[in-house]
Amino acid sequence: MFIRRLGPSDRPAVEDLHGRLPADDVYLRFFTGAPASARVVAEMVTQPDTAAFGAFHRGGLVGVAHYRREPGGRAPEIAVAVARPEQRNGVGSLLLEQLVASAIADGLPRVVADVLTVNHGMLRVIEDLGLPHRIDYDGPVSHVVIDMPRDEDRTDYLDAVLARQASADEASLRALLEPRSVAVIGAGRRAESVGRMVLCQIRAAGFSGPLHVVNPRASTVAGMTCYPSVDQIPAEVDLAVLAVPASQVGDVAEQCGRRGVRALLVVTSGVSTDSAASARLVDAARRYGMRIVGPNSLGVLNTDPQVRLRATFGRGGTAGEVGVAAQSGGVVIGLTSELDRLGLGVSTALSTGDSIDVNGDDMLLWWADDARTRAAVLYVESFRRPEQFTEIARRLARRAPVVAIRSGSSTAGQRAATSHSAAGATPAVVREALFDRAGVLAVDDLTQAVGALAVLCWQPPPAGPRVAVLSNAGGGGVLAADACARHGLVVAPLSEVTRARLARLLPATASVGNPVDTTATVSAETFADALKLLTTAPEIDAVMVITVATQVGDPAGLVAPAAAHSPGKPVIAVRFGQPVGVVGVAAGAVEAASVPRFADPSAAAHALALAVRRSRWLHTPDRPAPIPDGVDLARAREIVTAAMAGHTAAAAVEDTWLAADAAYELLAAARVPTAPARLAWSAEEAARCWRQIGGPVVLKADAPGLLHKSRAGGVLSDLRSCLEVEDGYRTLAERFGERPRGVLVQPLVPAGSELLIGVTRHPPYGALLSVGLGGTNTDIVNDRAHRLLPATAADLDELLDAPRGVARMLAADRDASCRDKVADVIARMAWLATALPEIAEAEINPLILTSGTVTAVDVRIRLAPATPDGAWLRTLPF
Template sequence: MTGPAERRALLADGANVAIRRLDATDHHAVEALHRDLPRDDHYLRFFTASRVGDGQVADVVVAGDATAVGAFRGDRLVGVAHYRREPDGVAPEVAVAVAHHEQHRGVASLLLEHLVSAARAQGVDRLVADVLAVNDDMLRVLRDSGLPMHTERDGDVCRVELDLPCSTESGPDVERYLDAVSERASRADVASLHPLLAPRSVVVIGAGRRAGSVGRLVLRRIVESAFTGPVFAVNPHSAAVAGVPCVPRVADLPRDVDLAVLCVPAAAVPEVAEQCGLRGVRALLVITAGVTDDAVLAGRLADTVARHGMRMVGPNCLGLVNTDPAVRLQASFAAPLTAGPIGLAVQSGGVLIALATALDRLGLGVSTAVSTGDSADVNADDLLLWWSADGRTRAAVLYVESMRRPRQFSRLARRLARRTPVLTVRSGSSDAGRRAAASHSAATATPRVVRDALFAQAGVLAVDDLTDLVGLLALLQAQPLPTGPRVAVVSNAGGAGVLAADACARHGLDVVPLGEPTRAVLGGMLPHTAAVTNPVDTTATVAPGTFGRVIEAVLADPAVDAVVAISAGTALGDPLDGLGAVLDGRPARPVVAVRLGQAEAVARPHPDGPRPAAWTPSFADPSTAVRALAGAVQRARWLGRRHAPAPVPSGVDPGRAREIVDAVLADNPDGGWLDPARAVELARAAGLPLVPTAVVHTSEEAVRRWEAYGTPVALKADVAGVVHKSRAGAVRLGLDSPRSIRVGMARFQEDFTDRLRGVVVQPMAAPGLELLVGVTSDPLCGPLVTLGLGGTTTDLVDDRAHCLVPATAADLDEMLGGLHAASGLLDRGDAAELRRAAGDAVTRMAWLAEQLPELAEAEINPLVWAAGAAHAVDLRARVVATAPEDPYLRALPT
């Protein structure tokens, strides 16, 4: 079984290996690897044709002062990368050796990535490598690594220096490296998925003679969909099932079948999977339920998949579909799915059926549909990569009840979303929903606030129900994106126009006044009783042709970014029948149709007749249409944003920040809240605008600080176990005399006795707008920065915006606009300065979170904005001991 220190990762051709750190127990394997190197490989590695002592090499690789990683296929070591740790200021020298028969498969690149991750965790910021100039393969590995590289040639040898960006930094170098790793991961992942999603041959194991058995249904579906490769079946009791000849055992199959579909009882799944691995099957689709619920069965299955290097969908799934004409695979017991441009990755089989049915009704269909079930191996991350490469998918839809590596998911989703819409339905938002999701998927659902921040930053369009998802998806496929949020509403039913305008206001869209030229044109077309402002009420007697010309006139108004066209059919006909001519002209701005009274929530016009190339979905309700339009505006905004990483703020001191945290953990290995003095130092290291702060222990010291400040002061008691000082009576404000200060100090002594560790003295901040800036660390997603309305009522107001770290500059800059109170805040005369100050504070807090993985939570409350400046009145922070993990290190789920 894969050990706890091992990671299973993919090579360039889709095969997988186990990567782990090497130690003295691996001496024999390292020695054997180097002993088996051919003469040419030995020369390239050691710069000499003479054999170097293989045992001596192994001594160096597994020595206590070495950091070494190895790649294993089964029990055989096929590659090793290592360096010896050097004194501070000296760059370690990296060396790589790969078994000859495993070369040109990406082993060296994968080993280098894992060695770089280990080096960064040890604080190494530079590696060097001496490479023969004729060793093109190794030079290419280093050049393609994505790391900043400097090369100097001395005769036949190239000295290569690699800069290792710190794992807690962001910036162009980090992004280039992560992009290079992501590109290699993408190619490897897609290659590994080909036997699963585009197999050359398929076998169904467990296809019974009974007509209603799942295995038989899946086999029939594969055959009836005209799968392009050979189909086999395993059944010891039948010569043929569904017209497919059977063999009695897996061992009787031809070797190297690509995909095995398992429809056997749960208890038999691990053994059947083992037989498939021994026979060279490259991928499994496990339809069977009940495996994940049994820890022994699940462990045996995972071990088998890992040892044999197979990819797997399931267990407990509906199946998978690839409608590519070159594949035509419908390995599912659902109804056949229609070919189209939409990719589906759904944990729930029922949700997949509902989505596929709705897409078929709208004439969209699927490119690839995967019911991931319990997602023991293949999950949404894999499908995001597949869709990035398949050339057929024009929109991706996810229903994900849990995410194992949310930060990796975010990076992959962001990459795909830059060229293709990515949509999801939120699930597990309520307590009951989270319990159901955990039970269903055998994993923990991510809390909604963190997950929504992840989706928003990654460009994933998240909705709350399937109707909204289908409506938004249809709109994005049929119409251009709006260039802004300005909407015109046109209706032949005035009340419906009002409902649409109200919905626009709720969802952040602006119903703007039409220009005078537009109103004049409309006045010439419509009866005098019509309303030609916005919403436009054409009156119920308008003919379809006139209604269409009204839409065209409104679309031509430069103040309009999109049109919502609403009709109620009358004896004169349906005004929306005039929309076809408008759409045939391919307007540059989207038109959303609402047909009041239609039976379906979202429909495609003329479902039974010829479908025109130009179309728009029609909605039964104005609110649903407006929500879809708001989603399209959200996508347009995201695409138009700057996606550059947030810059490092000026005036920060990372070394001092690290010293503070290390000192806290040295005093208390379990971590805890920083005392006021260290909190002040941490704020200064981050360049946060903390008001002058002193920690005192006597009344005389407090009076002297008051005299030095020359203003009224606040006293804040530092009390063991008290975090929220105001609630505990540990704050005295506006003290402006020696007597009031002494009384305040005495009261603290009286109330808190021996728990009082000290008293913070600060000049009173000028009254102003109070904000909260904080950061918390989510165990799966990493740090989450929060900006909200602050002060003592912050929990009552609960108006907050959130952003995951690492973030882009735009993510952080726009947080103020994400508050419910944003309209009031951004209408102020000093809004620009306020926005810059808030953005600077959240950027510095985000920087702290990136620098310090141990920072469990930190908060400024309040950050007071007054007289054109921001002042942090208080910073409280808690740290915990943590073992940092590289979130971008390539690895398959374990």
């Protein structure tokens, strides 16, 4: 379906749709067998005061949903009409989702509907919508009230939208990933022809359905009969592989659409850079409802024995359990080759190429319901709809680990990502916060990805970060312990009981601390017994084993059998001198690989740390942060509305910064503790403020765009007399010329620890909440934690522990309540930014901690017109 807003030019189509409704549908829609004429309905639907949307299929209007905006704040009545052939296919639900998004944008708290009680289909659609609603049955008519999603309803509604999208997406992808038949268009007679390579691979893999070849200039290719065009293939075609020149792709796509092809795999490159060719391809896909992979795709792979689809000109990809999706064909080849080597194999693999349509989001939805996929790995260079990606990835990550290979982290990488597939690279900090929220484990390269997958697929999840290091070479154990510490793991002290048991088992020269050094003289059997002992120690969550071969023996061969006795704790091995980064070591001759063995302890520690992070994420309650006590949304909204009055989207940035007094008022509405602030417009007024405060004060210039007041000379501190205050005001006025909007007078807050709490909005990713050291340290020490909003309660709590400087500062504070007070300020800033999407930037710097109190002494807030929330809508990219 192609959904768009309706206007006056659509009146004939709306009239035709309603005029073609059968009699029973007319009765259900209008409660009478003799409704107003279709022309009257069409005129009403397309009026400017009506929010109306149409569903188009193959160019024809097949569904309409609308409401008229009512005066006086009355809830508008919604209505839906869908052509009989398209009913019960989800068109009504899709149109209602559009109405919900429109109602949210219009600021409507609710909509209403009158539905005949016998109209069970429409009542079921409303029930399944996922929004709070009430149905009052009044004889033949049911009165329905549907509330728009509030913060507490947001997750339920998004889950319902996502469930519908998953169902629709899975159905649309079946023609691509489980096609009943395939046609390769453009397979040539030359062996190096890309189309011929794809054709031969599909045939060699034993594709389970009919395979056809289209080439107007050849009667046979690779021994198979050719058809001159897709129109002349006598059977139905689900998937067409396009390997024709870029200039012909649009025409061939049009032919495929007319023939009823449901999905296109475009391996041709150069289409996206040819605007005309790209437009023709998109237009054909839109009109005929075809899904597109590519252009510039390496291909598609599904190793399911019921399908056996290998529509690719790449190598690698034996049957297995890992799903792979990447924009880069080279990354797909590298990943599938490494997964084959490890024995993990591939369930499905997709090279999205230029990603006109199908991308990583689609594959995440597919894998979420694919029992063959036990883990997934992605390589993405940009996100179209980040909030949707988060919800989709989270859905899969609850069942199976999801690993993402970062891209565009460096300046050079960002340049490459921007040019490749014409997609801009996501800012690194925002991307990391996105991955954290979604439960996606981010790595920097293919080696880290396969190492992480080896641990995640072969070993049980660790219960925590406490690691025991066991080695028959003391230096190796030390290196491993250092690597664990670097990656956030804890080399935990062993209990007296565990140490005593080790001492009885090992030679007197052994070290039974942690790391445990058995010495090189112990037998392989004794080493294995030490490993079994450590896996039963309650103070340990995982064991890292480092082995080297000596003239006495080599314990490596018994590590995997000993690990098989582990009571649900992961065991990771390290073998110095191993020629490859990671291999799998089987516990028995006929068993699958069970223990990942790394060549380097740092790589092993990194992979184990990712497993710990996943376990922590899985066990962290996904509970929305509660609304802080005492906040005044009405007052906050009033301040923002007043400040935005007269501003437009094109207003200069400096014009959107809140005046200092308004910024402090906004914090007060959120009940953030601040130092009282008064804005003075003359030296005499500043002196009067000083008298009212009754103590030493600080003067601050309130100038638009003034980021670092202290550095720019905009702060004068510890002024203790009327004369000092008046002179200070004149100094600031002279220093900043006509820039100041006034001078802020505040009481002097005693020195203390300083924090920064900030919010920045990054469309379309949302608002990012940041916490770190404040004051003059904020630009020197790069130690901040970030979380995307809206946040969970766990997100806000982690913001105090992730920045090491902040965690140390709070741990050193003698007042135990200080942490709770800082956490409360963070929660209030998160609420403020979530409740007011016009806040483009807000920063408290510093928040001063002293004598058991927290005080915001400086705040800056920038406003910008709010953008509509696209999370409520299902859309295709074209």
